Amino acid sequence: MLRFNSSGTITSAQWILSNTSSNCAGGATPWGTWLSCEETSSGRVWETYPATGASAVSRPAMGRFKHEAAAADPVRQAVYLTEDQTDGCFYRFRPTTWGNLSSGTLEVLVAGTGTSGMFTWQVVPDVDGSPTTTRNQVSGAKHFNGGEGCHYANNTVWFTTKGDNRVWEVHVDNITGSTYGDLYVAEDGGNLEICIITPDDIVAPFLRLVGHDSSEITGPAFTPNGQRLYFLSQRGTSGSSSGGITFEVTGPFRV
Incomplete structure (x- = not known):
């Protein structure tokens, strides 16, 4: 925690x-x-x-x-x-x-x-x-x-x-959702992106992790006020189970 x-x-x-x-x-x-x-x-x-x-x-x-x-x-x-x-x-x-x-x-x-x-x-x-x-x-x-x-x-x-x-x-x-209604979808493999799906079904990349080739993105979640997004690289840049990294992305996001 x-x-x-x-x-x-x-x-x-x-x-x-x-x-x-x-x-x-x-x-x-x-x-x-x-x-x-x-x-x-x-x-x-x-x-x-x-x-x-x-x-x-x-x-x-x-x-x-x-x-x-x-x-x-x-x-x-x-x-x-x-x-x-x-x-x-x-x-x-x-x-x-x-x-x-x-x-x-x-x-x-x-x-x-x-x-x-x-x-x-x-x-x-x-x-x-x-x-x-x-x-x-x-x-x-x-x-x-x-x-x-x-x-x-x-x-x-x-x-x-x-x-x-x-x-x-x-x-x-x-998956997680913002207060605006956007969905944020994290990739397990591929080029390790979090993609956004808008309420009118537009799909676009939101961010990409570079150098985390043996990892996956997990656990995207917003703070209650919708202004900060947290997610994890499960194995980080090391590829080891002990190498996980937690990231914070600050807004403003659409509300």
Whole structure:
């Protein structure tokens, strides 16, 4: 956890999670916690408490699979989850009590084989994913090629898939976004750019990392006032897991 003041100066840093494996994108909750997602075949979602420093808690009801990102939908009181597998699925978790992730229902998106159309949600029978993986338990579940970032706003959830370089838009009876409505999409490989997608569907590069050839861009997130963007180079210029670098980009951004 990094804590900084209103001018962006870092004032403190501390560990809020340990003894986990291959944690990836994750996502914030409306009640001020951060979900850290393990990217392993039996990965868990951990709820961390950056505001208080309380011990992180595993949330097994959210499924055991190769987690990537999470995005909370306060309207439908659900958390959307991506799966970083070449045949991964897109899930939503509906807690028994909103704000308490200890129990609830895990569902998978069911749709046709195309890239657009109607969809439904069906319950995943065994959230432990053993002996049958969660992505293979429901007939008709839609499979996606490498689920990555996920962002919810205004009755819509967006997520990306790295295997086919797509951005998916799901209109729910209901990646990161700015207060203006621009989407910022980080590349995993390629020429390591963060690209912007505007509300009128214009796509353009926003920034590019040079000299980070063995890394990937992760975790883009705005401050609450939308004036500073943070993101990480996962392995930095060294290519080592210990060489990660956090970047800050100051605005003004469109609001």
